[in-house]
Amino acid sequence: MTHSSSPRRALVVQNNFSPFGNKLVQSGYVNDDQMKKALVDSRKSGRSLLDVLESLTGQQLPPDLIRQYKKQQLFELKILYGVESLDPEINQIPTGQIGDLIGTLIPVDMCRARKLIPLSKGEEAEKPYILVAMVNPDDLTAQDDLNRVLRPKGLALQRLVITNEDYQRLISSYLDEQVEKQKKIEENQKVDVEADLEDLGYMDLQDAQDEAEADLNVADAEAAPVIALANKIMIKALQEGVSDIHIEPQEEFLRVRFRRDGVLREAFDKPFPKKIIPAVTARFKIMADLDIAERRLPQDGRIRRRYDNRNIDFRVSTLPSKHGEKVVLRILDNSDTQLGLAKLISDPETLKIVQGMVAKPFGLILVTGPTGSGKTTTLYSALSERNDPGVNISTAEDPIEYTLAQGGFMLASEKLDGFGWQDRECNQE
Numbered sequence: 001m002t003h004s005s006s007p008r009r010a011l012v013v014q015n016n017f018s019p020f021g022n023k024l025v026q027s028g029y030v031n032d033d034q035m036k037k038a039l040v041d042s043r044k045s046g047r048s049l050l051d052v053l054e055s056l057t058g059q060q061l062p063p064d065l066i067r068q069y070k071k072q073q074l075f076e077l078k079i080l081y082g083v084e085s086l087d088p089e090i091n092q093i094p095t096g097q098i099g100d101l102i103g104t105l106i107p108v109d110m111c112r113a114r115k116l117i118p119l120s121k122g123e124e125a126e127k128p129y130i131l132v133a134m135v136n137p138d139d140l141t142a143q144d145d146l147n148r149v150l151r152p153k154g155l156a157l158q159r160l161v162i163t164n165e166d167y168q169r170l171i172s173s174y175l176d177e178q179v180e181k182q183k184k185i186e187e188n189q190k191v192d193v194e195a196d197l198e199d200l201g202y203m204d205l206q207d208a209q210d211e212a213e214a215d216l217n218v219a220d221a222e223a224a225p226v227i228a229l230a231n232k233i234m235i236k237a238l239q240e241g242v243s244d245i246h247i248e249p250q251e252e253f254l255r256v257r258f259r260r261d262g263v264l265r266e267a268f269d270k271p272f273p274k275k276i277i278p279a280v281t282a283r284f285k286i287m288a289d290l291d292i293a294e295r296r297l298p299q300d301g302r303i304r305r306r307y308d309n310r311n312i313d314f315r316v317s318t319l320p321s322k323h324g325e326k327v328v329l330r331i332l333d334n335s336d337t338q339l340g341l342a343k344l345i346s347d348p349e350t351l352k353i354v355q356g357m358v359a360k361p362f363g364l365i366l367v368t369g370p371t372g373s374g375k376t377t378t379l380y381s382a383l384s385e386r387n388d389p390g391v392n393i394s395t396a397e398d399p400i401e402y403t404l405a406q407g408g409f410m411l412a413s414e415k416l417d418g419f420g421w422q423d424r425e426c427n428q429e
Contacts, residue, residue, distance in 0.1 A: 020072045023065065030057060048165065070163070077161045081137045086119070086160040088170060093119050095173050102174065105130065106149060114142035117162070117170050121155075129156040135164050226276070230283040234314065234329070236267065238307050243331055245314075247284065249277045249324030262370060277324045284327045288316035296320055303329070341381050344374070358382045 017025065017035060024030050030038065030053065038056055042049045050069060054060055061069070074085040101118035102108050111117060115135035122129055130150055134142060137159040146157050162170075237245050237258055244259035245267075253271035257264045272280070285292045288301030303314040313332040318325045341358070345351040357365060365382065367375045383393055 018072060020065075020069050023068060024053070027065070029053075029059070029061070029065070073163055074161075077163070081161045083137050083159050083161050086133045086162045086166070088162075088166050093170070095170075095177050098170065098174050099177060101130070105153070105155075106132070106146065108174070110145055110149075111171060114139060114145060115164070115167055116142060116146070117167060117174075119160070122158070124156075124158075127156055128154065129158045131158045131160065133160045133162040133167070133170075135162060135167050137161050226279045226283050229276075230280060230287070233267070234303075234305065235307070237329075237331060238312065238333075245327075245329040245331070247280065247327035247329075249281070249321060249326065250274075251323050254280060262373070281318075281325045281327055284316060284329070285318065285325075288314075290316070290318065295325055340384055344378060344381055354382070355385060358385050 021035050021039070025032060025035055034053075034056055038049060038052045041047070041056075042052045045052070050061060050066065070087065070089075074087055078085045097120060098117060101121070102111060106116075106118045117133045119131045119133055122131060130146075132146060136142070143157065143159075150157055233245060233247075233256060240258060240260065242258040242260045244264075246255075246257040246259070246264065248255045248257065250271070251274075253274055254277045255271050256267040258267045259265075282292045284303075285299070285301070287303045288299075290299045290301045297320070299318045301316045303316055305312050305314070310333060315330040315332060317328045317330075319328070320326075341351060341354055345354060357363065365379075367378050369375050383395070387393060
């Protein structure tokens with residue numbers, strides 16, 4: 001027995017395996033050559049030794065070996081950095097506690113950039129401190145960033161070392177919790193139109209036998225429930241990130257549809273009653289500064305609103321139909337639009353060709369595509385390539401959708417009797 005163990009001990013010393021490596025070899029999970037290869041691959045690739053071993057052998061490590069590896073890893077980190085180590089499996093830290101410290105003291109961007117997690121607040125010798133777990137406690141840049149945040153608040157920094165795997169688990173748990181909180185907030189903020197429909201009951205809106213005979217009362221369009229309903233339709237569209245709102249009178253009801261990713265779908269579970277059609281249509285026309293008395297000709301207008309600290313434009317088009325005026329609102333959120341051909345064209349060869357075309361002093365470029373495909377954004381991205389003080393830029397549009405610094409933008413409108421052939425969004429639908 002003694003004789004058989006001596007060569008093994010000599011072999012271990014010769015191979016310079018750690019106690020964990022010796023345990024793996026002794027257990028038969030790997031042989032000497034596999035262990036050597038795993039150590040080399042782990043150092044070269046930066047992957048954890050456990051991942052390399054499991055890939056190499058095709059077997060999952062037993063829990064007792066995983067636990068031993070973790071203990072050895074934390075011990076080595078403690079010796080290497082000269083600070084205490086943290087094992088979240090033993091010393092569990094509530095995610096809510098981490099969230100409070102990230103929300104009030106150490107921003108999540110710093111946590112992700114420097115691979116650190118604030119754990120708790122404490123006091124030592126009557127001096128308050130923040131305990132922070134770090135993948136690299138010797139990172140001087142990270143320490144400077146932390147002290148810049150903590151010192152003005154009279155807080156000292158105390159460090160712990162943590163494995164990269166444990167850090168990733170903790171930060172992922174925090175981020176997942178924030179996503180769930182945001183979902184709940186959005187659920188609470190979702191618009192509820194049922195109350196507005198109930199409030200509309202008091203309005204004396206009679207179903208018209210013929211749209212031409214409908215007596216539209218401006219007061220109905222200014223009634224609080226109608227205003228709230230119109231606003232909530234726009235808010236719901238913004239919350240869902242749609243590109244178009246379609247207000248469509250039908251024979252027996254009012255249908256509202258949203259276009260997202262080029263596809264129209266029902267915006268609400270059930271349609272609105274027919275009797276609110278004149279008031280809702282008039283409300284959108286009033287907001288767009290259109291003539292509410294004119295119901296036989298198409299009209300174009302614009303609504304500007306501020307939502308979530310962003311200026312949002314709604315391009316409004318009306319079109320007479322059999323059962324009332326159809327209203328289409330195109331949402332123009334310039335804050336979300338990044339102009340530039342490089343942001344639109346990912347293929348380098350295609351980008352080079354298009355940029356070469358745009359750089360020419362003369363010529364004609366046609367941009368075609370279905371509704372919401374990005375025609376206007378593409379044209380403005382091309383203009384932004386030439387937008388500098390040495391170039392004069394003028395456009396003729398109806399309506400003007402974007403503005404560029406140093407550019408001249410002219411509203412072009414063809415006034416014709418009847419429908420005319422103006423480029424109206426509702427006619428393109």
